[in-house]
Each structure stands twice: as C-alpha cells, then as structure tokens.
Amino acid sequence: MDAGEWCLLESDPGVFSALIREFGCTGAQVDELWSLDAENFEPLGEVFGLIFLFKWDGKKETASKGKVVNDMEHENLFWAQQVINNACGTQALISILLNIHGNKITLGEELENFQNFTIGIDGESKGFALSNAEGIRKVHNSFSKQQLFELEEPKNQEKELPYHFVSFVPVNGRLWELDGLQKGPIDHGEISCENWIDAARPVLQTRMAQYQEGEVHFNLMACCEDRLVRLEKKLAAETMDFPKSQIQMEIETEKEKRLTWDKDNARRKHNFMPMVVEILKQMAEKGNLVSQVEKAEERTKEAIERRKKLKAAKQ
Amino acid sequence: AASPSAAAPIDIAEAMRSEDLIPMLADEKIREALMKHLPEGNTIPKTEAELKETIHSPQFKQATQAFSHALSTGQLGPVLKQFGISDAACEAATKGDVAGFAKAMQEDAKKNADKPAAEDSMETN
Known part of the structure; x- marks a missing residue:
C-alpha cells in the first residue's frame, strides 16, 4: 500500500476496540448494538458515542433532519471534514474519542498530540491534519484486509459501494451528528432528558426507518466505557455473594469475547499465502488436487447460475 | 478475450471450503504441516482445535478468495x-x-x- 493511502476498514467492534487500544487510548471500547431498546444499552455502562454505518449511495447530501452549523462557533466540539474516503471508520471513532470530556478516558500520546495540534483550526484543516497523521494511519492500516502481497483489487469489490460512518455524541448539552461529508457538524438540538441516548433514539429511529425502506444496509455500534474496568470496580464494591458470582460470570464472558476479537484480529493481520500453498501441495500429494479443482469448477458454474437467476428474479 | 481460462473461470477457493479441508486434518502429517502456518504469537495456540477454527474463519475464507482471484488473473x-x-x-x-x-x-x-x-x-x- 502506498504511503498516504488508507485501507478499507471492516465494521467490526473487535477491530474498533483494538484501534482504540493501539492508538494508546484506555478507558473505552466499542460494542455492537443490535437495536435501540434500552435493555441493549444497559450492559454498556456509560455510552460516549454511537457509530452509525450505512451503505453510501455516493450522494453528498445527508438524510439527516438536523441543522448543519459552523464548527468554529462551538467550543469543545471536535468535527473534521472527511478528506479521504477510506479513513471514515477511524475518523468516526476519533470523532467520538476527542469529544469525551471530563477525564473519563485517557487519550494516550498519539491522540493527545493530534488533539493539541488541531485546537483552534477549522474542520477542513482538521480533516487534512487527520489524513496526514502518520501514527494514526499506521494503526488504521495494520487492520487492512490481509493482503497476500500487492494485488489488484478483485473487480466485484470495485463495484461495491463503500460504507459511510457517522457518529453521534453529546457535547455541551446538545446532540451532535458528526458526518465528515457535510460542511459542518449537525446540530440535533438540546438534550432535555437525563440520558442522552433517549434524545438520540428518535433521531436514529427516523434514519433507520428511511434506510429500511430503501433497503440500505446499516449497522450501529456504541463506543462505551471499558467493560472489564467497570465490572472489576463493581465486583470490588459488592459484598453479597450472589451478585458477586453474577459479576464474575459477566467478567468471564467479556474476557472470552475479547479473546475471540484478538484471534480474529490476529487472523486479519496474518498472511495466509504460505498456508494456502501448503494446502494445495498436500492435496497434490494425496492425488486429489485435480479432482478438487474439478469440483470447484462445478461449484463456480453453479454459483454463476444462481447469481443469474437471482438477478433475473430481481428485474 | 477468447482465452480458454477467461471462458471458464475456476474459483479455486471453492476447492478449499472448510468442509473439504477438515477431513484432510485427520492425517497427522497434513495437520502438522498446516499448523506451522497459523499466525505467530500466543493469541492462537498451535493446536488442532485452533487450526479448525481458523479454517472455519471468515478471514481464512477471504484469503482463499484473494488467492483465487490472483491465481485466475495470472498474478x-x-x-x-x-x-x-x-x-x-x-x-x-x-x-x-x-x-x-x-x-x-x-x-x-x-x-x-x-x-x-x-x-x-x-x-x-
């Protein structure tokens, strides 16, 4: 990958949580949200921001009902214009992390330097600063879909529309939508309820309904406080046996989830070329490589037929 | 555009589906040969169970698809x-x-x- 290029990022909570960690930031993680129901937010503890991801139709206009404002008029609000397409996952995540105020997380040197560098400059300049942030890009690119070596992208990937990530955060008592494709942050008004999620819910519900109608794929993730830290604290404060064992179980579940994430990430970063070649060599030695490839040919034909039928059915 | 390979593309990833590969692992020699190529480090121990998990993983599937694309385009x-x-x-x-x-x-x-x-x-x- 050329210097200056950003890879496409998988929208996976394990990837985003690892990004946070590898930026050197502590106190936050990312989890998938299956719905906007209050019970889904409960295990998350404090939610710092939401990442909304949808298939981008290539249009710059937003479907948002909020008001685009001038970011320079809002102190403490970090918003960056999107200068590079593929960086938008990292941009959405950093837009949340840099909008968490009150020492709830530790940004770490990399993000602190970036934050200090971007104080007082406008959103467009912030976007350029991010595109040039070497350390951030390095971490981002380490999650590139593992490449065997420098390959042309498969053609069907080129045709696929990219995903776009936007974030929602509460800052200065107002709900903000941070979309790097707009001219500024989007103001969704004052948060009048105690929990900002209750203010964000109707906004997101409206958006989701729109996308559902248009059959646009979307997905929602939450950036929240580090669950292990929260559970350990809770465990230390608990004196009764039964709640204690409950919390311990939750801790085990979280640890298992993180191990799965780590394994997925190790595989994402691994070069599988030697293994694939070894598999083919072993098949050749067993004398069934040719028959396997014939089977593959049959399967390829069947897949093409299926796609044709599907296409015909859609028209 | 009339080369035989263009007329009949073969997706070699389809020859490496997990259901084809898992039975091969019954052979200890093959198991050992493949285990060596698991990711380095302690996250994924070099065991049969981890090898199976990796072969079932979407990341491995993606790798076979990238390989397939590269192979069929002559790269x-x-x-x-x-x-x-x-x-x-x-x-x-x-x-x-x-x-x-x-x-x-x-x-x-x-x-x-x-x-x-x-x-x-x-x-x-």
Missing part, C-alpha cells in the same frame, strides 16, 4: 516460484490457467513420490 505466477512450485505449474499460473496449474502440481507431486522407488517404477525402461 501469482512469479510469486509461486518462491514457494518451491515447479516451472510448469508456475507457467500455468502465469496464464491464469487454474486447471493446468492443478494438473502440473499433481504431476510434480507424483514424480517426487516415485523418485525414491525409482527402480520399480515405470521409469526403468
């Missing part, structure tokens, strides 16, 4: 030489001839297997 030819693949197989790979590549690889394997027992093979003419 892999020069790269495969580094893996001790014969000239004949590499030549087929350079043309994007997946079936030819498989045939050449299998013939090479057969030749190698016959070598130690050359005396009672058909080569003694």
